[in-house]
Amino acid sequence: MGGDHAPEAVVEGARLAVREGLPVVLVGDEARLRPLLRSDDDLPCVHAPDVIGMGEKPSVARSRAGASVRVAADEVAAGRCAGLVSCGNSGATLVASILSMGKLDGVDRPAIATSLPRLDGGTLYMVDVGTTADANARHLASFALLGHALAVTEGVPSPRIGLLSNGSEPGKGNRLVRQAQPELAALGLDFIGPVEPNAAFEGRCDVLVSDGFTGNILIKTAEAVIGMLTRHARRRVMASKRARVGAWLMRDALHSLREELDWRARGGALLLGVPAPVVVAHGRSDADAVRAAVGLAHYAIDARLVDAVETALGAAPSTDRVAVSGGPGAP
Amino acid sequence: MGGDHAPEAVVEGARLAVREGLPVVLVGDEARLRPLLRSDDDLPCVHAPDVIGMGEKPSVARSRAGASVRVAADEVAAGRCAGLVSCGNSGATLVASILSMGKLDGVDRPAIATSLPRLDGGTLYMVDVGTTADANARHLASFALLGHALAVTEGVPSPRIGLLSNGSEPGKGNRLVRQAQPELAALGLDFIGPVEPNAAFEGRCDVLVSDGFTGNILIKTAEAVIGMLTRHARRRVMASKRARVGAWLMRDALHSLREELDWRARGGALLLGVPAPVVVAHGRSDADAVRAAVGLAHYAIDARLVDAVETALGAAPSTDRVAVSGGPGAP
Numbered sequence: 001m002g003g004d005h006a007p008e009a010v011v012e013g014a015r016l017a018v019r020e021g022l023p024v025v026l027v028g029d030e031a032r033l034r035p036l037l038r039s040d041d042d043l044p045c046v047h048a049p050d051v052i053g054m055g056e057k058p059s060v061a062r063s064r065a066g067a068s069v070r071v072a073a074d075e076v077a078a079g080r081c082a083g084l085v086s087c088g089n090s091g092a093t094l095v096a097s098i099l100s101m102g103k104l105d106g107v108d109r110p111a112i113a114t115s116l117p118r119l120d121g122g123t124l125y126m127v128d129v130g131t132t133a134d135a136n137a138r139h140l141a142s143f144a145l146l147g148h149a150l151a152v153t154e155g156v157p158s159p160r161i162g163l164l165s166n167g168s169e170p171g172k173g174n175r176l177v178r179q180a181q182p183e184l185a186a187l188g189l190d191f192i193g194p195v196e197p198n199a200a201f202e203g204r205c206d207v208l209v210s211d212g213f214t215g216n217i218l219i220k221t222a223e224a225v226i227g228m229l230t231r232h233a234r235r236r237v238m239a240s241k242r243a244r245v246g247a248w249l250m251r252d253a254l255h256s257l258r259e260e261l262d263w264r265a266r267g268g269a270l271l272l273g274v275p276a277p278v279v280v281a282h283g284r285s286d287a288d289a290v291r292a293a294v295g296l297a298h299y300a301i302d303a304r305l306v307d308a309v310e311t312a313l314g315a316a317p318s319t320d321r322v323a324v325s326g327g328p329g330a331p
Numbered sequence: 332m333g334g335d336h337a338p339e340a341v342v343e344g345a346r347l348a349v350r351e352g353l354p355v356v357l358v359g360d361e362a363r364l365r366p367l368l369r370s371d372d373d374l375p376c377v378h379a380p381d382v383i384g385m386g387e388k389p390s391v392a393r394s395r396a397g398a399s400v401r402v403a404a405d406e407v408a409a410g411r412c413a414g415l416v417s418c419g420n421s422g423a424t425l426v427a428s429i430l431s432m433g434k435l436d437g438v439d440r441p442a443i444a445t446s447l448p449r450l451d452g453g454t455l456y457m458v459d460v461g462t463t464a465d466a467n468a469r470h471l472a473s474f475a476l477l478g479h480a481l482a483v484t485e486g487v488p489s490p491r492i493g494l495l496s497n498g499s500e501p502g503k504g505n506r507l508v509r510q511a512q513p514e515l516a517a518l519g520l521d522f523i524g525p526v527e528p529n530a531a532f533e534g535r536c537d538v539l540v541s542d543g544f545t546g547n548i549l550i551k552t553a554e555a556v557i558g559m560l561t562r563h564a565r566r567r568v569m570a571s572k573r574a575r576v577g578a579w580l581m582r583d584a585l586h587s588l589r590e591e592l593d594w595r596a597r598g599g600a601l602l603l604g605v606p607a608p609v610v611v612a613h614g615r616s617d618a619d620a621v622r623a624a625v626g627l628a629h630y631a632i633d634a635r636l637v638d639a640v641e642t643a644l645g646a647a648p649s650t651d652r653v654a655v656s657g658g659p660g661a662p
Contacts, residue, residue: 055500091502119559133497133505166464166547169386171422174464174544197548198555213505216497217528217545221552224529228450229560246580249573 001028001051001068002088003283010087011036011043013290018042020291022298025081027072046075051088054283058091062099069093073100076276083277083297085268087285094131097274104306106313108142109135110273112212112280113150114219120203125151125159128212129219129269130280135211137180141187146272147207148189149312153305161187162195162205164214176211184209189316267292270300272309277301332359332382332399333419334614341418342367342374344621349373351622353629356412358403377406382419385614389422393430400424404431407607414608414628416599418616425462428605435637437644439473440466441604443543443611444481445550451534456482456490459543460550460600461611466542468511472518477603478538479520480643484636492518493526493536495545507542515540520647598623601631603640608632 001007007028014024018041026033030047037043048071050064061070069092075081077100086093094110103110111128118124127147132139144161151159163184165173173194184191192205197218200208210218237243267289268281277300281293300306332338338359345355349372357364361378368374379402381395395401400423406412408431417424425441434441442459449455458478463470475492482490494511496504504525515522523536528549531539541549568578598620599612608631612624631637 055502057502089502119562130497133503164548166461166544166551167385171386171388171420172464174542177544197552198558201555201559211505213497213508214545214548217495217549218552220497221528221549222556224532225553225556226560227529228532229557231450242580246577249577249580 001032001048002054002086003281003285004054004087005284005286006087007032008036009285009287010290012287013285014043014294015041016287016291017294017298020295022294024294025075027075028068046071048072052092054089056089056092058089058095061089061092061095067092067096069096070100073097073278076278077101082301083279085279085281085290085293085297087268087281087283087290087293090130090280093278093280094271097271097276097278101274101276104273104275104310104313107146107273109139110271111139111143111146112269113147113272114269115154116201116219116222118203119201122203122206123151123154123156124200124205125154125207126215126219127207127209127272129210129215130212131271132211133213133216135176137176137183140176140180140209140211141183142273144184144187144189144191144207144209145313145316146309147209148316149309150270150272150305151206152312152315153303153308156206158190159206160204161189161191161207161209162200163191163193164200164208164210164218165194165196168194168196168199180209187316267294267296270296270305275306275310277305332363332379333385333417334612334616335385335418336615336617337418338363338367340616340618341621343618344616345374345625346372347618347622348625348629351626353625355625356406358406359399377402379403383423385420387420387423389420389426392420392423392426398423398427400427401431404428404609407609408432413632414610416610416612416621416624416628418599418612418614418621418624421461421611424609424611425602428602428607428609432605432607435604435606435641435644438477438604440470441602442470442474442477443600444478444603445600446485447532447550447553449534450532453534453537454482454485454487455531455534455536456485456538457546457550458538458540458603460541460546461543462602463542464544464547466507468507468514471507471511471540471542472514473604475515475518475520475522475538475540476644476647477640478540479647480640481601481603481636482537483643483646484634484639487537489521490537491535492520492522492538492540493531494522494524495531495539495541495549496525496527499525499527499530511540518647598625598627601627601636606637606641608636 025044027046027048033045048068050066052067072084073096076084112130113127114129116124125147127143148159165177195205237247268279271278277297279293279297348355356375358377358379364376379399381397383398403415404427407415443461444458445460447455456478458474479490496508526536568574599610602609608628610624610628
């Protein structure tokens, strides 16, 4: 029921996924979902009478047991579904997931992770990109552990952890960046210090840690610039006959470039630190994006991503919360 | 003396500027500058025995009267130079400028502004992009006034002011974004509320206000993505003969696109709120970037930008500091 084009785009995206062999259960207001279903759809529905709006505070999820995201998280917690996809309020998705499913051992604060392509061909894992806008240093330590675990799970043997900053010199960064550095250094991971956006895209680190506000600004800026360049280029090309011929000849090269850089094609971001795959999809998701988000959830289920993250968390040098909080067990 | 390629790139950039008819006085260690000068250079030098490093705290500028940026700011304050360009520590440039020159009436906190092209053909003025990493709501109100004044000065009759955020819904933003909204609304400017990066690039607002940390991350991310796309496209194109022919045919269109989007060609960002033009250039500036930075300073001098900003500040509905601080004079 969540997102700008719900429920139509969600139902259509789910239909596309099911046709590709990826089972989906719809959760929402049956009175609105039923009329959108066709007789040959294999889309079971679970009724939820309530919806949490995009503009509502995430904490309202606590008292709204009938909201679609709460009912969906309950389906996962009860073992009737293997994962959760939501295009709705991402904070409410976090709250509902923790309420129904709890958190993995050693995780102080779950976080949303997304991956971006790097110029050196590697992958940049960003944590957090949305749940915790006002993070503290301990939260950032938790995000570093989750990012480390995700990168290890995806085959990076010893991930380098960077902290998003506006400069790598000692005097740079804001208060949070300066406070978080000793916490991250104490985790026993390969923490390389503060990293600027360009260095991160060039491959200086594998995991880029930030508060959810700044991380979200970074990915939204990257999306906006790619969109602007694409549209700008299209206009310029259409204004010149010679350039049009050139564009036709460059078509394949440009297409593969866009594919590689369009991380929205992945469908969404993963909520890490909860005991089942949860995909936070874009609020603007159309049917194709919803299909991709369902695909990402199924990938995480099939790859046993949560088990692997749990193992990597257990194997990380200091995952007990005492160390993260800088208490007596910390180095 | 500041920046990654000083003093060589700075001297060469100054030489290029002088050849274009833009006078420059060099300020720095004469023992290092003199050997770089040629007999036909028209580049007077003012000696400064000390340099503030990129990694030093901006506040050290207070006690380092012999640092090059301090001596250069003193030259401006004494009326022997009309403006200041620095590729060095931007925080130290701010501190030195305020120490020597003071602040304009009604300005609580000077800020660094830069302009980006928008998709609708307009200009997006961003304030702050670097001086105040840990801004509070009052600082953001000061940045809004300065951005308003700059946009008016550059010919935008009634600038729409947006506040950089990760979402425009009421529950979104971090604590600072939520606290700053009533302060910005009370200024009597055309404050349109929180704005996401994509909406800003599309033209939703003329001035985008943020703390210096987030603003700096935004511009550095935009730069990084443009750099990545350019290099990525070049590699792909070189891998295919047909695409190479296409690229040759598209050359002019691509070139004009890059020109339009390469805001580094402007040479730097303006420090607003001090009584003379101060250009904060990129630490990575090469000679061409230094030349462009000198050009920007001369543009600001010739256009009497500071006078215009002062007039616009005086004409803004509530520029007295009582109103900005929410005191008894506030609406």
